[in-house]
Amino acid sequence: MNEAGPRWRRRKEARPAEMIEAALDVFAEHGFAAAKLDDIARRAGVAKGSLYLYFDTKEALFRAVVEQIIAPAVSRVLAMAQIPEEGPQNGPFAEVAPRLLAGAALALSQDRVAAVARMVIGEARTFPDLARVWHDQVVGPLLSAVAARIARAQAAGEVRPGSPRTHAFSLVGPLLMATLYRQVFAGVDADPPDLAQVAAQHAQSLLQGLILPATPPAKELPDD
Amino acid sequence: MNEAGPRWRRRKEARPAEMIEAALDVFAEHGFAAAKLDDIARRAGVAKGSLYLYFDTKEALFRAVVEQIIAPAVSRVLAMAQIPEEGPQNGPFAEVAPRLLAGAALALSQDRVAAVARMVIGEARTFPDLARVWHDQVVGPLLSAVAARIARAQAAGEVRPGSPRTHAFSLVGPLLMATLYRQVFAGVDADPPDLAQVAAQHAQSLLQGLILPATPPAKELPDD
Amino acid sequence: MNEAGPRWRRRKEARPAEMIEAALDVFAEHGFAAAKLDDIARRAGVAKGSLYLYFDTKEALFRAVVEQIIAPAVSRVLAMAQIPEEGPQNGPFAEVAPRLLAGAALALSQDRVAAVARMVIGEARTFPDLARVWHDQVVGPLLSAVAARIARAQAAGEVRPGSPRTHAFSLVGPLLMATLYRQVFAGVDADPPDLAQVAAQHAQSLLQGLILPATPPAKELPDD
Amino acid sequence: MNEAGPRWRRRKEARPAEMIEAALDVFAEHGFAAAKLDDIARRAGVAKGSLYLYFDTKEALFRAVVEQIIAPAVSRVLAMAQIPEEGPQNGPFAEVAPRLLAGAALALSQDRVAAVARMVIGEARTFPDLARVWHDQVVGPLLSAVAARIARAQAAGEVRPGSPRTHAFSLVGPLLMATLYRQVFAGVDADPPDLAQVAAQHAQSLLQGLILPATPPAKELPDD
DNA sequence: AATGAATGAGAATTCATTCAT
DNA sequence: GATGAATGAATTCTCATTCAT
Numbered sequence: 001m002n003e004a005g006p007r008w009r010r011r012k013e014a015r016p017a018e019m020i021e022a023a024l025d026v027f028a029e030h031g032f033a034a035a036k037l038d039d040i041a042r043r044a045g046v047a048k049g050s051l052y053l054y055f056d057t058k059e060a061l062f063r064a065v066v067e068q069i070i071a072p073a074v075s076r077v078l079a080m081a082q083i084p085e086e087g088p089q090n091g092p093f094a095e096v097a098p099r100l101l102a103g104a105a106l107a108l109s110q111d112r113v114a115a116v117a118r119m120v121i122g123e124a125r126t127f128p129d130l131a132r133v134w135h136d137q138v139v140g141p142l143l144s145a146v147a148a149r150i151a152r153a154q155a156a157g158e159v160r161p162g163s164p165r166t167h168a169f170s171l172v173g174p175l176l177m178a179t180l181y182r183q184v185f186a187g188v189d190a191d192p193p194d195l196a197q198v199a200a201q202h203a204q205s206l207l208q209g210l211i212l213p214a215t216p217p218a219k220e221l222p223d224d
Numbered sequence: 225m226n227e228a229g230p231r232w233r234r235r236k237e238a239r240p241a242e243m244i245e246a247a248l249d250v251f252a253e254h255g256f257a258a259a260k261l262d263d264i265a266r267r268a269g270v271a272k273g274s275l276y277l278y279f280d281t282k283e284a285l286f287r288a289v290v291e292q293i294i295a296p297a298v299s300r301v302l303a304m305a306q307i308p309e310e311g312p313q314n315g316p317f318a319e320v321a322p323r324l325l326a327g328a329a330l331a332l333s334q335d336r337v338a339a340v341a342r343m344v345i346g347e348a349r350t351f352p353d354l355a356r357v358w359h360d361q362v363v364g365p366l367l368s369a370v371a372a373r374i375a376r377a378q379a380a381g382e383v384r385p386g387s388p389r390t391h392a393f394s395l396v397g398p399l400l401m402a403t404l405y406r407q408v409f410a411g412v413d414a415d416p417p418d419l420a421q422v423a424a425q426h427a428q429s430l431l432q433g434l435i436l437p438a439t440p441p442a443k444e445l446p447d448d
Numbered sequence: 449m450n451e452a453g454p455r456w457r458r459r460k461e462a463r464p465a466e467m468i469e470a471a472l473d474v475f476a477e478h479g480f481a482a483a484k485l486d487d488i489a490r491r492a493g494v495a496k497g498s499l500y501l502y503f504d505t506k507e508a509l510f511r512a513v514v515e516q517i518i519a520p521a522v523s524r525v526l527a528m529a530q531i532p533e534e535g536p537q538n539g540p541f542a543e544v545a546p547r548l549l550a551g552a553a554l555a556l557s558q559d560r561v562a563a564v565a566r567m568v569i570g571e572a573r574t575f576p577d578l579a580r581v582w583h584d585q586v587v588g589p590l591l592s593a594v595a596a597r598i599a600r601a602q603a604a605g606e607v608r609p610g611s612p613r614t615h616a617f618s619l620v621g622p623l624l625m626a627t628l629y630r631q632v633f634a635g636v637d638a639d640p641p642d643l644a645q646v647a648a649q650h651a652q653s654l655l656q657g658l659i660l661p662a663t664p665p666a667k668e669l670p671d672d
Numbered sequence: 673m674n675e676a677g678p679r680w681r682r683r684k685e686a687r688p689a690e691m692i693e694a695a696l697d698v699f700a701e702h703g704f705a706a707a708k709l710d711d712i713a714r715r716a717g718v719a720k721g722s723l724y725l726y727f728d729t730k731e732a733l734f735r736a737v738v739e740q741i742i743a744p745a746v747s748r749v750l751a752m753a754q755i756p757e758e759g760p761q762n763g764p765f766a767e768v769a770p771r772l773l774a775g776a777a778l779a780l781s782q783d784r785v786a787a788v789a790r791m792v793i794g795e796a797r798t799f800p801d802l803a804r805v806w807h808d809q810v811v812g813p814l815l816s817a818v819a820a821r822i823a824r825a826q827a828a829g830e831v832r833p834g835s836p837r838t839h840a841f842s843l844v845g846p847l848l849m850a851t852l853y854r855q856v857f858a859g860v861d862a863d864p865p866d867l868a869q870v871a872a873q874h875a876q877s878l879l880q881g882l883i884l885p886a887t888p889p890a891k892e893l894p895d896d
Numbered sequence: 897a898a899t900g901a902a903t904g905a906g907a908a909t910t911c912a913t914t915c916a917t
Numbered sequence: 918g919a920t921g922a923a924t925g926a927a928t929t930c931t932c933a934t935t936c937a938t
Contacts, residue, residue, distance in 0.1 A: 033257035034350060037933065047899045049935080058933065094435050122346015124408040126258040135412045139405070160436055162425045166398075167434065169405075169417060170426045174390075174397030180404075181363070184348040188359045193393060201386045202394045209433025210383055210391065211318050239922085261908065271924045273910075282908065481705035482798060485912060495920045497914080506912065542883050570794015572856040574706040583860045587853070608884055610873045614846075615882065617865060618874045621846030622838075628852075629811070632796040636807045641841060649834045650842045657881025658839065659766050660832055687901085709929065719903045724930070903935075914924075 017068075018044045019051060024065045028115030032062060032123040032130065059129060065116065066133050073113050074138050076103075093153035098203035100146070101175055105199035108179045118183045143168050174202045240278040240288070243268045248289045252339035256286055256347045283351065290340055290354060297337045298362050317377035322427035324370070325399055329423035332403045342407045367392050398426045465516070466492045467499060472513045476563030480510060480571040480578065507577060513564065514581050521561050522586050524551075541601035542655055548594070549623055549647035556627045557643055566631045591616050622650045688726040688736070691716045696737045700787035704734055704795045731799065738788055738802060745785045746810050765825035770875035772818075773847055777871035780851045790855045815840050846874045 022044035026035045037058060041048040055061040108114055117134075124131035146168040153159040159167065178193040185192065246268035250259045261282060265272040279285040332338055348355040370392040377383040383391065402417040409416065470492035474483045485506060489496040503509040556562055565582075572579035594616040601607040607615065626641040633640065694716035698707045709730060713720040727733040780786055796803040818840040825831040831839065850865040857864065 029349060031255075031257065031346060031350060033255060036931090041900095048933090049900060050898055052934070053897065097434075118345060118348070121342055121404060121408050123255055123258075124342075125253055125410075126255045128411050131408055132412050135409050139409070140413075157436060159434055160429060160432070162429065163421070166417065166422050166425045167429065169398040169402050169422055170429050170434065173399070173401035173426075174393040176401050177397035178393050180345060184345050184355055185359050185363070187352055188356050189364075193390065197387070198390050198393055201390045202397075205384060205386065205391065205394050206430055207433060207435045208384070209431060210321075210394065211431045212381060212384055260906090272908090273925060274923055276909070277922065477797060479703075479705065479794060479798060481703060484910090489921095496912090497921060498919055500913070501918065545882075566793060566796070569790055569852060569856050571703055571706075572790075573701055573858075574703045576859050579856055580860050583857050587857070588861075605884060607882055608877060608880070610877065611869070614865065614870050614873045615877065617846040617850050617870055618877050618882070621849035621874075622841040623845070625845035625848050626841050628793065632793050632803055633807050633811070635800050636804050637812075641838065645835070646838050646841055649838045650845075653832060653834065653839065653842050654878055655881060655883045656832070657879060658769075658831055658842070659879045660829060708927090720929090721904065721931075722902055725901065728930095730929070899936105899938085901935105901937095903933100905931105905933100907931080908929090910928080911926100912924105914922105915920105916922095917920085 016044070016046070016054065019046065019054060019061070020064050020068050023061050024069055024112055024116065027062060027065060027119055028112060031119050032058075032127060059127060062127075062130060063133055066137060070113060070116055070134075071137050073107055073110065074142060076107060093149070093156075093158045094207055096149070097171060097207060098200065101171070101199035101203045102196065104172065104175055105195040108175065109195055111183070114179050114183045118180065121180075142172075146171060170206060175199050239270070239274075241292075243270065243275060243278060243285070244289050244292050247285050248293060248336060248339070251286060251289060251343055252336075256282075256343065256350070261285075286343075286347075286351070287354065287357075290344060290357065293336055293340045294358070294362055297331060297334075298365070300331055317373070317380075317382045318431055320373070321395060321431060322424065324373075325395070325423035325427045326420065328396065328399055329419040332399065333419055335407075338403050338407050342404065345404075370395060394430060399423050464492070464494070464502065467494065467502060467509070468512050468516050471509050472517055472560055472564065475510060475513060475567055476560060479567050480506075480575060485509075507575065510575075510578060511581055514585060518561060518564055518582075519585050521555055521558070522590060524555060541597070541604075541606045544597070545619060545655060546648065546651040549619070549651045550644065552620065552623055553643040553647035556623065559631070562627050562631045566628065569628075590620075594619060618654060623647050687718070687722075689740075691718065691723060691726060691733070692737050692740050695733050696741060696784060696787070699734060699737060699791055700784070704730075704791065704798070734791075734795075734799070735802065735805070738792060738805065741784055741788045742806070742810055745779060745782075746813070748779055765821070765828075765830045766879055768821070769843060769879060770872065772821075773843070773871035773875045774868065776844065776847055777867040780847065781867050783855075786851050786855050790852065793852075814844075818843060842878060847871050 019040070022040045023035075025043060026040045030036075030039075035058075037048055037051060040061070041051055044051075051061065055064060120130055120134045124134075143165065147164040150159055150167045150171070151164040154161060154164065175195065175198055178195055178198045181189075182192045182195070243264070247259075247264045249267060250264045254260075254263075259282075261272055261275060264285070265275055268275075275285065279288060344354055344358045348358075367389065371388040374383055374391045374395070375388040378385060378388065399419065399422055402419055402422045405413075406416045406419070467488070470488045471483075473491060474488045478484075478487075483506075485496055485499060488509070489499055492499075499509065503512060568578055568582045572582075591613065595612040598607055598615045598619070599612040602609060602612065623643065623646055626643055626646045629637075630640045630643070691712070695707075695712045697715060698712045702708075702711075707730075709723060710720055712733070713723055716723075723733065727736060792802055792806045796806075815837065819836040822831055822839045822843070823836040826833060826836065847867065847870055850867055850870045853861075854864045854867070
């Protein structure tokens with residue numbers, strides 16, 4: 001710690017995880033504008049001034065939160081969609097998609113990720129940079145990866161034609177919607193949607209179609 | 225002196241509306257916390273203090289904005305979902321659903337409604353009351369209406385079994401997602417999704433299924 | 449409104465008593481600085497702007513309160529001290545003084561007068577004009593009148609030598625103190641001093657002396 | 673880093689005192705409502721915001737001023753009234769009382785104490801808590817102590833019967849009245865009463881009686 | 897590296913005063 | 918004469934950022 005060296009280089013890496021963790025909590029709870037550095041410092045167990053040793057600005061701190069905590073979570077989900085050219089996940093889309101949604105449901109169950117998402121939505125207009133970070137590092141890659149996988153499936157004749165990007169919205173929209181719903185109405189709706197359930201049911205509905213074949217009005221079949 | 229001059233009344237009732245308009249603009253642009261009453265007043269063409277003749281507090285003004293914009297929007301959308309027992313909309317679900325989504329896409333294209341939605345999402349944690357209003361007056365009724373229509377379709381054997389509420393998420397989630405996307409990434413993504421397109425394509429995908437029949441050009445198999 | 453005339457002259461006299469009454473109440477309750485013209489207007493049953501038809505300024509309104517309400521009360525008390533050269537009140541000081549104090553106790557029992565006094569004390573430094581009005585129209589005349597009467601009594605050999613002005617403080621100080629005490633500790637002390645009792649007992653104590661003649665340790669005599 | 677450097681502590685404890693000093697000045701000069709935090713800060717040589725490091729609110733600062741100035745003043749005066757059972761002050765009441773008044777006159781000559789008193793009187797209605805503090809910690813104990821001493825003198829046959837509490841008003845009222853007079857009419861009356869003079873003359877007048885024995889034109893008796 | 901006291905620009909809110917009706 | 922909506926200067930309080938220690 002005392003000898004000179006390239007150790008300094010590491011400082012950026014060494015950014016106290018506690019600060020970022022604390023910042024995530026506070027941002028998630030109050031939103032960006034209403035988050036107080038005082039709170040963050042207290043929760044991180046450091047002095048307010050210490051935050052400035054590592055982050056030039058409140059916004060920089062937010063950026064770090066996204067980069068250090070959100071990005072990894074995104075990568076994890078992407079790993080399920082970004083199906084490598086070869087490998088076991090490269091099965092039929094009808095099998096990959098449900099797995100993807102299930103994985104996403106799991107990732108989104110961490111309230112922290114969802115809370116940041118809610119925050120970004122609220123502050124996007126005020127801090128365009130936040131929106132850009134979120135778009136470039138989270139939403140964009142995710143959408144593109146999913147759309148790419150869908151395009152591949154279309155090329156393979158597995159998936160119906162149409163804008164792959166729009167198909168991606170079709171695939172992930174309901175799950176994200178449910179996530180937001182849980183976030184926003186946490187204290188209001190005592191019976192919020194279950195993410196895993198939404199993921200599973202929606203995967204089936206979307207893939208197979210919501211409409212049942214117009215069964216010649218036969219007797220009711222026990223639903224399968 | 226005694227006659228109730230409606231001269232005043234009219235202005236007295238017009239002013240707040242102009243203030244709410246201005247407030248909507250500013251809130252939508254900056255979010256609640258970052259919105260400055262100075263801006264709102266200037267945009268409304270009144271003095272800062274005049275706002276306080278009609279709204280006790282910044283929060284009260286925010287609430288007024290939400291309620292003022294909500295009311296008509298809800299009526300409009302509910303009219304489309306609250307499919308009357310009889311009437312033309314009471315056709316087969318496969319025809320009703322696309323119309324519903326198309327109508328919603330239209331309603332959501334008004335940036336004002338979408339902007340308020342984004343605001344509420346962003347400030348839900350800070351103003352729980354607001355979340356409750358939004359839930360009880362907007363999202364709840366809407367979801368319930370859609371779910372009820374779906375349940376009816378299920379009873380008629382038109383729609384695959386499963387939680388009607390979750391089916392509702394499947395149906396409207398992508399459209400709402402796209403709406404939010406447009407709001408949040410307005411300045412970031414030069415090529416945002418087109419709501420009408422999403423509505424149309426998603427309706428077809430969801431209803432008919434994203435997966436093409438495993439085309440050894442066989443005949444349609446009863447799903448799964 | 450259009451014809452010139454002497455009618456205007458009357459306006460000052462016609463100053464609505466309700467406004468002054470209301471102002472007294474509000475000033476007494478909140479002090480000068482914290483008194484709101486809105487309150488005064490509401491209590492007077494007029495519009496806020498109407499106050500300005502009669503009083504140029506908040507301070508002018510206060511001045512009117514003093515002149516219209518306080519001054520008469522003072523005159524009443526003065527009438528008891530300003531003993532005319534002849535007349536029944538011109539008896540021995542030992543008889544006049546108790547009557548004077550008793551009359552003052554009665555006058556001060558009106559909380560309104562006392563409340564304004566409290567207010568002036570609080571705001572004197574902020575609004576020197578108020579202090580001047582109060583001094584010139586209330587306290588000064590009162591003190592001078594009492595001191596003059598005392599001086600006369602001294603000349604007659606009735607009263608012990610010493611500064612008549614200081615004697616005046618000796619005479620009225622306890623009663624005023626008790627009045628203030630009641631005002632300030634209205635909500636705090638459940639058993640405030642009774643003004644009439646203070647007046648009576650103090651008159652006797654001061655006039656006859658608090659100290660009993662060092663009775664050669666004889667048996668207790670029924671006092672006085 | 674771990675040693676508790678008292679370096680900071682000292683400054684941290686000194687600052688609030690300076691602020692309270694400054695606040696006393698400004699409050700005394702303008703009263704509570706009209707005092708500007710800006711002024712106080714400037715006079716204390718700190719930034720406006722710094723006040724809020726130590727006092728949550730303008731009212732809290734006011735309270736601190738009162739308590740800070742009260743505490744020593746009360747101790748000092750109580751020491752004079754709380755005549756110990758034994759000791760030199762336990763002489764005849766006729767000797768103790770003048771000493772008591774003289775001491776009080778000295779204490780009240782400090783404008784700071786008097787200024788705070790004036791403030792409390794002025795703001796009592798606005799801040800009932802303040803009135804309570806003042807009553808419970810200052811006026812109550814003082815009055816009780818004086819009344820108790822008087823009661824003792826009555827028991828010893830030194831003092832005329834009557835409510836000891838009212839006698840206390842008789843004793844200290846003129847001095848307090850004079851103190852207030854000086855405060856309130858500081859800028860108005862060029863010749864305010866001298867506290868020591870009032871104390872001395874009133875002590876004699878009250879103890880011996882204001883009325884001279886109906887001198888059958890005898891030779892001047894040494895008064896007493 | 898760390899601290900936390902200090903700063904001061906900035907925002908919400910109040911209210912005496914004005915003025916069109 | 919009366920009204921009360923409108924004004925905007927003034928004030929309290931907040932909080933990101935700085936800096937001496």
